[in-house]
Amino acid sequence: MAQVVKRPKRKNPVERTRLPTLPPATRSRVALGLTAAAARGRFELQVCRDCGAVQYPPREVCRICLSQRLFWRRQDGMGELISDTTLHAAQELFFRERLPWRIGDVRLDSGVNVIAYVHHNVGAPPCRIRIEAALDRSGQAALVAMPERGRPALSDDPKLREMTCNPRARKILVTDGKSAVGQAVARALAAAGADLIWIGMAEPWKKSAGFDALRELPQAKVVPLDVTDSRSVRELAGEIGGKVDILVNTSDCHRAFSLAARRGVETAQLEMDVNYFGLLRLAQEFAPTLKARAADGDANAIAWVNVLSVFALSNYPPHGTYSASKAAAWSLSQNLRADLRPAGVRVINLFPGPVDDEWDQLEMPPKLSPAALAAALVQSLQGSVEDVYPGDVAQDWLARNLESPKTLERELGEFDR
Amino acid sequence: MAARGYDDVVLAAPVTVPYVRYSTHGAHWFLGRAVAGLIAAAKIPKRQIDGLAVASFTLAPDTAVGLTQHLGLTLRWLDHVPMGGASGIVSIRRAARAVQGGDAEIVACVGGDTNHTDSFRRNTANFSQFAQDAVYPYGSGGPNTSFALLTAYYMRRHGATREDFGKLCVAQRTNALENPLALFKKPLTLADYLNARLVADPLRLFDCVMPCAGAEGFLVMRRGTAEKLGLPFARLLGAVERHNAFPADPIQDRGGWALDRDALYAQAGVGPDDIDFLETYDDYPVINVLQFEGLGFCPEGGGAEFIRANSFEVAGSFPFNTSGGQLSVGQAGAAGGHLGIVEAIRQLSGQTLGARVPDARHGLISGFGMINYDRGICSGAALLAAA
Structure with a gap:
């Protein structure tokens, strides 16, 4: 019978704090195929x-x-x-x-x-x-x-x-609630039984009906967070860093254009500032506390989720600079994973294909709805995986990339998807 | 083709370096003390030993090679036998052929290990590639896990009970109480056994061997050499070994002995009915039962009935692990694969430390070792006779 996970009791500071330990991690090289x-x-x-x-x-x-x-x-x-x-x-x-x-x-x-x-x-x-x-x-x-x-x-x-990293009864930071994906993720985590969801809000002047509706969720607490601003990230980490069990990085800047479509680097820089440097800022401020709390009873830090893109696997020229920023974030997430693994905190990467939002408007279906992406994210926390390729396009690209990365690169360069 | 017999090869100078639960010494100390004990027992100078077979888990980074320089031995024959509970039997076979062929005159066979406070965990964590990849990460129970799975299966399949295994353990403890070198000094009752702390269901504390430090050793030579030196000895009538037997069995409920016992008894010219005592490899009682069956004392699956029909003390109907076995003496690493051999030499040459099996003419020793993944890979047996 399924046992309902109960909300952990408030910690008694006098009692013994369980320190992080791990099961044996040594494997022969050939056995890593099982892990892969x-x-x-x-x-x-x-x-x-x-x-x-x-x-x-x-x-x-x-x-x-x-x-x-x-x-x-x-x-x-x-x-x-x-x-x-x-x-x-x-x-x-x-x-x-x-x-x-x-x-x-x-x-x-x-x-x-x-x-x-x-x-x-x-x-x-x-x-x-x-x-x-x-x-x-x-x-x-x-x-x-x-x-x-x-x-x-x-x-x-x-x-x-x-x-698993079951989100039930957990305290979770969703770094950006302004996007359609961020909102869907917050709702899905609430439905999965999250105890408290901090929802990051950058650009408070920008009004959004979806975001305002999120405030109605009983678990939701809106917090100021601009991942392009080191001080903003540091201040939030100082305030809630010691309570976050799961960090879900939904911060995303997507300005579809290819190398030849636009002069200058400013837009690409903005993508990098959110998608890559944003992850770096979050990692520098939040990862140390997550590691320290990795074994802290039932209310421990357990996971970090990055919403990346299947465009990170191989550059998709119509979204060329975005692909590059997501590839950079993917690479950094591997660094983060190596950093958090010794504490037992799992880094889960999602590699969705085109999402049915404003920036993938010109992509042909099938496209992943924000709700479907959010459902895949929750499922990955409830299960036991590190890399998730939600949706048909992502599965298709993954299969092609496993078969031959060079063929995929050539196909993406000559045709659209 | 039947293997050639062992002619007049004999085993002499049984030596035990007393066991301790933990030691600050290295493996070299225990193996060195064993070699010192051998030359003292044989009253020969060190240089007269010209062959050496070594078994040890904790000698790393050294092997038998490093030990020659460490102990200042100049040898013309050397073997390293990394086969755990089967290492003593395998060393006998290798050494016997060496002295038969004239490659060596006196071979010292030693097995021993140290035991620091954390060394057992380190050894099991790095025991084998398969164990590291596919067993140890599942609860890190070490051999307790493996033998719990084999024991639970055997009990279900063949109707053996905890009382059956307990009867063996209690008898071994009775035997150990006569052995001044056994680490366990208190009597064990069946109730103690049945009610002990759970370790890995169905195994409880007294099903599990206790790791310790120590060494065992003996000399292999021709009969004429032993007589010239005035050494009491036991004759080697036959010996077999087998590795990775029955790989298609879904789980181990038999070892390699079933493949080799006919050859063993034929080579020795005696059968199971002629055996006066049996020394098995006994890190967990279920493996004793597989040895009873594999060596032909009862049919496969008939172990429980055999236990109920016999008594296993030195004076019992089936004298068994007469020094107490590893379960009541302690498991000093690879020394465990030599404990039964050293005890059998003592029994057959009138040098027992504890109780002596009356009029013992033939002793059978059995080895079992190396749970590489889900089962013990190495098995062997040797049949010895009094002079």
Whole structure:
């Protein structure tokens, strides 16, 4: 049964504060393939191109025919829980702090065994299960045995909840509420049970009906925040930085034009100032406090979300300078991720395709509605992923980019999308 | 093709470097004390040892090579055997062939480890690539997790109970009380065993071996050499090893012994009925049961019934882990793969520290080691006889 996450009690300052610890993060290079897939919400295992044998744990050569031609392929995860145990002793501090843990030995239908966490809705062995790949607090892939039917959420299990960043009962900063996306995100987070949503407001002189309506949300609290102004960011961090559990960076400046369409650099500079330097300012002011609060009981800092763009993957010439600013932000977000990972704070990047807003007016459908983007954002927090490509266009670009980045670059340069 | 027999190869000079729970010494100290104990027991100068087989988890960054210089040994035969609980058996096999072939005359086989306050965690965290990638990140239970999964499966599949495993552990403790070097000095009752602290369901505290520091050693030579030195000895009748047996089994409920026991008994010229005592590798009781079955003392899956029908003290119907085994002596890393061998030599050559199995002629020693991922990879056994 789904357990409703309760609002954490006010912290008693006399009680012990749990310090940040992490599950073991060391993996062989080849095993990182599992993490690469899990970061996108997929369970993939190596398969031998020559004999078809599925491999696990990850290997350098095929366990059957010794072929070196192994590739990662999506798995359905179906199998049988053949044995399980509940650990009441652990060697690493992270696990010791959170005992007990249910661990199982699973025989996949593909013929390999996996050691996995077992969701508490799974019955006693032997029973059918489905393996899902999630990310643990170290940001590494962790396999979870889920019930074959019923599809409960990871966060229904109190232990596995820590692999998610469920926004329920959380205090969340949405950096910009002026845009259609920002407003949709704030509404979706409220609907997902957020406890308090600070909504950043730049340019207070600019009136917007949608923004005014946000003020009616009982969880919403409008705060001044201009990400192009270092002092504004610093002041807000000083005021609320120690309370933010999740930071959602919706700040976005999009002025569609290509390299040859406009003289001068001022507009491109503005895009960079919001999309890239804005992230940098936010990171410098908010990341240190997030790290410090990463293990602080149930009211801890857990995630940072960036709304990037699929244009970051490969430059889309009609939106050339915007693509470049989002690519810069993407690169910086990887720095941020490396900085926050040792504390166990997850950085989630969303790479939407064209959004149905004023700046993508000239893009052909399909376009992502702000509400759909917001729903994907909430879902990524409720699940256990790092990189999300919401919508059909983003999925299409991702597939093409994985297949051949050069082909995608050429296609985007010669045709529109 | 049947393997050639071991002719007149013998094992002598059983040595134990007393175990301690934690030590500030390095592995080199324990292995060095073991070699010192061997030359003292054999009353030979150090230079007369011309072969060395070493097993240790905590010797890194050194291997057996570094140990030669550290201990000032000049050797013409050297082996490093990183096979944990099977290392002693494998060392016997390697050393026996060396002395048979004349590559060495006296081979010292030593296994030992130190144990600092945090070294067990470090060892398990870095045990193998598969463990690091696919087991340790799931709760970091170390071997407790692996054996809990195997134990739970065995109990469900074959109807074994906690009382069955407890009977073995209690008997081993009784044996250990006679052994002055055992770290566990208090009697263990079945109620103590059943009600102990939960570690990893169904395992409780007394199912789990206690890591400690220590070393074991013995010498391998020809019978004539031992007689010339005036050393009591045990004869090597047969020995087998197997690695990664039954990889297609969904979970381990048998080890490699099933593949090799016929060859072992044929080589030795004796069968299970002739065995007077058994020394198994016993980091967790379920693995004892797999050894009873694999070595032919009872059918596969018949372990529980076998336990109920026998008694396992030194004076019992099936003398077993007569020094107390690792579960009651302690697990000094790779020394655990040598503990049973050293005890068997003592039993068969009249040098026991504790209780002696009356009129023991044949002793069987079994090794098991290296949970590389989800199961123990290495297995082996050796059959020894009194002179």
